[in-house]
Amino acid sequence: MYVAVKGGEKAIDAAHAWLAEERRGDTSVAELSVAQIRQQLTLAVNRVMAEGSLYDPDLAALAIKQARGDLIEAIFLIRAYRTTLPRLGVSTPVETAQMAVCRRISATFKDLPGGQILGPTFDYTHRLLDFKLAAEGEVPAAPTAPAGQDAVPHVTTMLNRDGLIQTEAEGNATPPDLTREPMELPTSRPLRLQAITRGDEGFILSMAYSTQRGYGRTHAFVGELRIGTVAVEMDIPELGFSVEIGEVELTECETVNQFKGSKTEPPQFTRGYGLVFGQTERKAIAMSLVDRALRWKELGEDNTGAPAQDEEFVLMHADNIQATGFLEHIKLPHYVDFQAELELVRKLRREALAQAEAAE
Amino acid sequence: MNALCFDTAARKAWMGLLARSSPARLGELLTDLPEHTVLRGPEVGAVMVRGRVGGTGQPFNLGEMTVTRCSVRLSDGAVGHAHVQGRDKAHARRAAVLDALLQTPAAAGYEAQVLTPLRQEETAARALRAAKAAATKVEFFTLVRGEDK
Structure with missing residues (x-):
């Protein structure tokens, strides 16, 4: 009330x-x-x-x-x-294959076209506190090396040549937008990816971790992780052609997962996908694991009842703003609700005491 | 209206370059704007950025980015449009005016004054980034193992 x-x-x-x-x-x-x-x-x-x-x-x-x-x-x-901004339009899908990469690694192939590019990573640091940072100081310039003009193809494209990995259904259907229409279950993969990419990093990480520990086990390899900038292009109706309206930094992760095959599909690798704004590596890897776990129905796998396979559980609890709103509202005044509860408990106590006395 | 002295590919290229440019740098390269009428905006809004499932499949909504748009008409009738990343209205207006100017016979001057330095600086910045990335490329070498001897 x-x-x-x-x-x-x-x-x-x-x-x-x-x-x-x-x-x-x-x-x-x-x-x-x-x-x-x-x-x-x-x-x-x-x-x-x-x-x-x-x-x-x-x-x-x-x-x-x-x-x-x-x-x-x-x-x-x-x-x-x-929510105060008018929507000026939608971009054409970004071309991550054309990404200007600052980091690109594969855990599945050592030698691959474009190479393993470490980029500005925390990996291989010793995680010892660096007390030099407590003092101000100049940072030496990072080394440079001649950059090749070679394309950096997606690892999955290479696996695809041998038909060893499932291909993604192509299409240009307008994807659902959960910022415009409330999410309805069951969802589609495009809607799930939108919900996961804006979901809480801690929650998505824990869901992904649970699949690795055996709750909806999917055994993922990081086929490829890449970070870099991509151009954002949009069709401008008054011009009649599309123009670049800017560029964004993205992190993309593609996992490669074992798949024994099903009634309709031969044994092959399947994929999980993560794409996140900014340099957000942990989130992108976690996203691809959760995406893959949620695909069990489409791939004809067993539902083991694991939380990460339950799209309602994952998608309805991934948003930290929804979660915070509902969690924190309970600290706001509930004086009247609580008065009602107090009345009820007092009444029940009176009745219980009266019954106990009558029994004696 | 002057005859069109540009092609669509060239216009796409300069519009993208102006959209990606830093507002401060563009302001330095073109300090004074010629007389113009604002037809629309400058208006700040959002554009939904889309990705593709698996990089190649169905589109999905990744998230929005801020964009400012503006349309102007110069006194000679040339109309310029701009959609630039971010929320800087002066940036959008300047980019729209330049889009119009680059369609006029005065284009060559503005090309040299604004586009050439922007393009050179962007190319240099991208090359430096690519060179730093290249320095972190792993060169694998195989150690001689006992059984190989």
Whole structure:
């Protein structure tokens, strides 16, 4: 039951003023600029863009500053801002095969066209705290080497030549958009991918991890992981042709999974797919594992009752803004609901006591 | 209206270059805008970016990006359009004016003044990034194993 209650305006104003002061922190320490967040906390910015589902590094950096580094709060701010923007159009699907890669690795083939490019990775660091970073200092320029002009083909294209891997159904159907129509179950793979790519990284990671530990086991190899920029192109009706409207950094992961074959399909490898805004490697790998686990029905596999195979469970709990909204609303005034509960418990106690007395 | 002195491929290329350019750099390269009428915007909005399942399959909605659009008409009648990444209205307006200017006989001047430096800087930045990536390319070598001796 909801009843309008007034009061608390002064307390709220004072709370917000204190929040602003706490956000600023000790004024003898220099204030953090949005540009610094964008440049130096890039991976936090990337996560906010991916889960906020809006690619705009400046806005994501501002949201992180406003949210005092609480990334889910920052994602909330971006989602709220997004709803104020008119939709100017939709892009043509980005060509990840044409990506200008800064990182591209395969765990399935050592030697492959285009090579293994490590890029700016945390891998092979020793995960020891670097106290040099506590002091300011110049960073030496990264080494360079002559770059070939060779294309960097998708690994799955190579497997495909021998027919050893399932091909994706081609098409140009307009995909469903969960920001426009409520999600209805059962879903399609395009809708699932949209929900997962904007889903909470921690949740998607745990779901993926559960499949590796045996709950809906799919035994994935990272066929390919690539990070880089792609052009975004859109048809402009008044021009009658498409133009590039910008470029975005993406992380793409394709997993290759064992598949024994089914009544209609020969034994071959199957695929899981992850594509996420920004340099978001953990999320993209996790996404591809969860995508693959959710494909059990289409591939004629057994449903073992694992959480990661249950699309309702995965998709309805992946969004951290929905989850936060419902979770945190219980801290808001429920005075009347609780009064009703209190009345009920008192009545039940009276009845129970009266029965006990009567029995004696 | 002046006769069209450009082809669609060239126009696509300069519109993309202007959309990708940094607003600050574009402002430096073209400080003063000629007289023009704004036909639409500048308006900030979002474009839904799509990917494909498995990189090659059915399209799906990946997420939106901010885009600012603007359309202008110059005093000689040339009409320019712009859709640029981000929320910078001055950027969109400047890109739209340039799109119009590049359709006029004065195009060669603006090509040299604006497009050439933008293109060179973008090419250099991309080459540097590719060179840094190339330096992290793994060169495998096989160690001589005991059984090979």
